[in-house]
Amino acid sequence: MKDSNFLKEHNAKSLWHPMAHPGDSLANPPAIITSAQGVKITDIDGHEVVDAVGGLWNVNLGFSCQPVKDAIAAQLDVLPYYSTFRGTTNDQVIQLAEELRKFFAPDGLTRAFFTSGGSDSVETALRLARQYHKIRGEEGRIKFLSLKKGYHGTHMGGASVNGNANFRTQYEPLLPGCHHIPAPYTYRNPFNETDPERLAQLCLQALEDEIAFQGAGTIAAFIMEPVLGAGGVIPPHKSFMPGVREICSKHGILLIADEVITAFGRTGSWSGSRHWGVQPDMMATAKAITNGYFPFGAVMIADHMTEVFEKDTTGKAAIGHGYTYSGHPVGAAAALACLAETLRLNVPENAAARGTQIHQGLLALQQKYALIGDVRGGHGLMCALELVADRTTKAAVDKKTIGRLQEVAYEAGAMVRVSGPNIILSPPLILSEAEAATILSALDAGFTAVS
Ligand code: PMP
Numbered sequence: 074m075k076d077s078n079f080l081k082e083h084n085a086k087s088l089w090h091p092m093a094h095p096g097d098s099l100a101n102p103p104a105i106i107t108s109a110q111g112v113k114i115t116d117i118d119g120h121e122v123v124d125a126v127g128g129l130w131n132v133n134l135g136f137s138c139q140p141v142k143d144a145i146a147a148q149l150d151v152l153p154y155y156s157t158f159r160g161t162t163n164d165q166v167i168q169l170a171e172e173l174r175k176f177f178a179p180d181g182l183t184r185a186f187f188t189s190g191g192s193d194s195v196e197t198a199l200r201l202a203r204q205y206h207k208i209r210g211e212e213g214r215i216k217f218l219s220l221k222k223g224y225h226g227t228h229m230g231g232a233s234v235n236g237n238a239n240f241r242t243q244y245e246p247l248l249p250g251c252h253h254i255p256a257p258y259t260y261r262n263p264f265n266e267t268d269p270e271r272l273a274q275l276c277l278q279a280l281e282d283e284i285a286f287q288g289a290g291t292i293a294a295f296i297m298e299p300v301l302g303a304g305g306v307i308p309p310h311k312s313f314m315p316g317v318r319e320i321c322s323k324h325g326i327l328l329i330a331d332e333v334i335t336a337f338g339r340t341g342s343w344s345g346s347r348h349w350g351v352q353p354d355m356m357a358t359a360k361a362i363t364n365g366y367f368p369f370g371a372v373m374i375a376d377h378m379t380e381v382f383e384k385d386t387t388g389k390a391a392i393g394h395g396y397t398y399s400g401h402p403v404g405a406a407a408a409l410a411c412l413a414e415t416l417r418l419n420v421p422e423n424a425a426a427r428g429t430q431i432h433q434g435l436l437a438l439q440q441k442y443a444l445i446g447d448v449r450g451g452h453g454l455m456c457a458l459e460l461v462a463d464r465t466t467k468a469a470v471d472k473k474t475i476g477r478l479q480e481v482a483y484e485a486g487a488m489v490r491v492s493g494p495n496i497i498l499s500p501p502l503i504l505s506e507a508e509a510a511t512i513l514s515a516l517d518a519g520f521t522a523v524s
Contacts, residue, residue, distance in 0.1 A: 077117045080105055104483070109136035112501045112508055114488060122483060123500065125512045126490045130302060130334045130455075130499040131360035134414055141364050141410040148406035157187065157400030165405035172412050173371060180344055181352035182373035187405070189398040191333035191359035192226030194370040195296070198329045198355045199230040200394050201374065202294035205327065208381055208389045214293045216250035218283060218326075222258060222304035223297060225331050234296050237304055239493075252287060254279040256301060257309040260447040260459060261467065273310035280320055289324035294354075296329040299345025305495040306449045306457035314349040327354040327378075333370070334455070337361040337415055338502050341425030341453030348452065354378055364411045369404035420502040424453040427504045431456050434513035442520040444470060456498045458516075469494045478519035487515035 075083075084105075085098035093103075105117040112135050115121045127133065134141070148165060155163055170185045177183075186201070188194045199217060206214035219225065221236035232240055233248035236256065241247060255262055257276045259269050266272040284292060299314055301307035321328040330353035335345030339361065342348035346356065352375065359370030382390040398404065432450035435458055439445040446464055450456030460470035460478075479491050489512070490497040498512065 074107070074117075077105065080117065104488075111135050111137050112504055120483075123487045123504075123508050123511045123515075125487045125498045125500045125515075127454075127499045127501045128365040129360070130339065131365035133337060133339065133361040133420060133502040134364045134411065134418070135501045135503045138364055138366075138411070138414060140414055141366050141407050144406040144410035145366060145403055148403045152402045155402060156397065158395060163400065163402040163405070165402045165409065166400040169405040169409050169412075172409060173373065176412060176416075177344070177356065177373045180346050180356060180373070181375050182356055183376050184374040184379045186372045186374065186392075187396075187400040188359065188370035188372065189368045189396050189401070189404075190226075190370050191357065192228045192231050193396055194333060194357035194359050194372050195225045195231040195234075195329075195331060196228045197372045197394065198296070198331075198357045199234070199294065201355065201372065201378075201392075202327045202329065204390070204392070205378055205381055206293055208385050208387070211290065211325070213290050214325075216252065216287060216292045217248075218252050218254065218280070218287075218292060218295045220256040220297050220301065221253045222256040222301055222307060223253075223331070224301070224303035225296060225298075226333070250291075252283055254283050256304070256307055257313050258301075258305075258307045260449075269310040270312060273313040273316065276309075276313065277316040277320060280317065284320070284324055284326070289326065292324070292326045294327040294329050295321050296331055298331045298333075299335050299349055299351075300340055300452050300455055302334040302455060302497075302499075303492065305459065305492065306455050306497055308449060308452045311349060314346070314351045318351045318353075321354075329353060330356045332356050333359045334499070337411075338421040338424050339453050339455055339499070341421050341428055343421055361415075362411060363404055363407040364414075367401070367404045367407040368398070369401065369408055371408075418503065421453065423504070424502040427500075427502075427506070427509045428453040428456065430506065430509045431498060431512065434509070435516075438513070438517060438520060441517075442524050444474070444520060444524060450498075454498070454500055454502055454504065458496045460494050460496065474523050478516075478523045480519075481522040482515040482519035485515040485518035487512045489516065489519075 081102040089095045106114050108115045114124045173185050219234040223236040225231040225234045233251040236253045257273045264275045330346045332345050336358040340348045354375045356373040363369045435448045439448050444460050446461030447459040462468045462470050
C-alpha cells in the first residue's frame with residue numbers, strides 16, 4: 074500500500090467526498106481506514122478504534138460477518154449479475170422477497186421492490202405513491218408532506234421532502250408540491266413546548282392544519298422516519314407515529330415509513346414502525362439489509378396497495394421505474410444471509426440493552442459537562458448529544474470545539490460522528506458491554522479535553 078502522506082495528498086487531488094467541502098480535503102484530510110474486524114476499524118497508522126458510527130448506520134452485524142461474506146463470494150461465482158426487468162429474474166431475489174414478506178408480515182407489508190440504496194428506495198416509494206393514486210383515479214393527489222429535520226436521501230424527490238436546509242438550498246428549485254411540518258423535537262421547537270407528549274399533539278395538529286390548507290385531495294403521501302436519524306436522532310413521543318397513521322388514513326393519504334436506518338433492529342425492535350405499533354403503506358429500507366457489504370435496498374408495499382396495482386386492467390399500473398441493480402443477485406444473496414444472521418442473533422435485543430447502557434452513560438456525562446445541552450436516545454442503538462455553548466440560551470457550540478472533541482475521542486478509542494452541533498452514535502448492533510463502555514470513556518476524554 075502507498076504511504077499515508079501519498080494517499081492523503083492524492084485523496085485531496087483526485088476525489089470529492091459526499092457531504093464535505095471539496096476545498097477542505099488537504100487541510101483536514103479524512104482518516105484512511107484500511108481494515109476492520111468485529112466492531113473495530115483500523116486506520117493507516119495502525120490505530121484501532123470502536124466504530125461508534127457503525128459504517129454509516131449500516132454495519133449492524135459488524136465487519137466480520139462470515140456468512141454474508143461467504144454468500145457474496147459464492148454468488149459471484151454462480152451468477153454475478155442479471156437484470157430483473159420484465160422477462161428475467163433470479164433465484165436469490167425470489168427467495169429474498171419471500172423471506173422479507175415473512176419478516177415484514179407484522180408490519181402488513183407483503184411485496185418487495187428492490188433498489189440499490191436508501192435514496193433509490195425513497196424515490197421509488199414517492200413514485201409508487203403517486204402512481205397508486207392515479208390508478209385509482211385520484212389524479213390530483215400529487216403532493217408530499219414530511220417533517221422538518223427529516224432526512225430522506227439525495228435524489229431530487231428525497232431532497233425535496235428533506236427537512237434540513239443544508240441538503241436543499243444549493244440545489245433549489247426542488248420538486249414542487251412538497252411541504253413540511255415541525256418535527257416533534259423537544260429540545261427546540263416553534264411552540265416552546267418541553268413536554269414530549271404535548272409537543273406530539275401540537276405537531277399532529279400542524280399536520281391536520283397543513284392538510285386542510287393544501288386540500289387533502291392534493292396529497293399523495295406523508296413520509297417520515299420512525300426515529301429521525303441524520304437530523305440529530307430525534308425520537309418522537311410514542312403517540313406521534315400512531316397519530317400520523319390515523320390522520321393519514323382519515324384523509325386517504327399514504328404513510329411512507331423511511332426505515333433506511335431503523336429497519337432490521339436498530340431501534341431495539343425489528344422495525345421502527347413496529348416499535349411504535351404502526352403499519353405503514355410503504356416502507357423504504359436499505360443499509361443494514363446487506364450489512365453495508367453490498368449496495369442494496371427494498372421498498373416494502375402493503376396489501377391494499379398491491380391489490381390496486383395487481384388488479385389494474387387499464388395499464389396504468391405498469392411500473393415505468395426501476396434500477397439496473399434492482400434485485401441484483403449478489404445483493405440479494407447478501408441480504409438473505411444478513412436476514413438469517415439478524416434473526417439468529419436476535420440483534421434487536423442486544424441493540425435495546427446496549428442502547429440503554431449508552432443512553433444512561435450519556436446522561437451521566439451531561440451531569441459532568443455543561444457543553445451537553447441535550448441527550449437523545451432510549452430507542453436502541455441510536456443516540457445523540459447536542460452540544461451548546463450556553464445551556465440557558467442554547468447557543469450552538471463552535472465547530473472547532475466539536476471537531477477537537479471528536480479528535481480526542483478518536484485517540485481515546487472511538488470513532489464518533491459529528492453532524493452540525495450533534496454527536497451521533499450508531500454503532501453495530503452486536504456491540505458488547507465492554508465496547509459500549511469504551512465509546513463512553515472515549516467521549517469522556519473528549520469532553521475533558523475541551524471543557
Ligand atoms: N433515508 C434515510 C432515513 C437515511 O438515513 C438515508 C441515508 N443516511 C437515506 C434515506 C439515503 O440512503 P442512501 O445514502 O443509501 O442513498
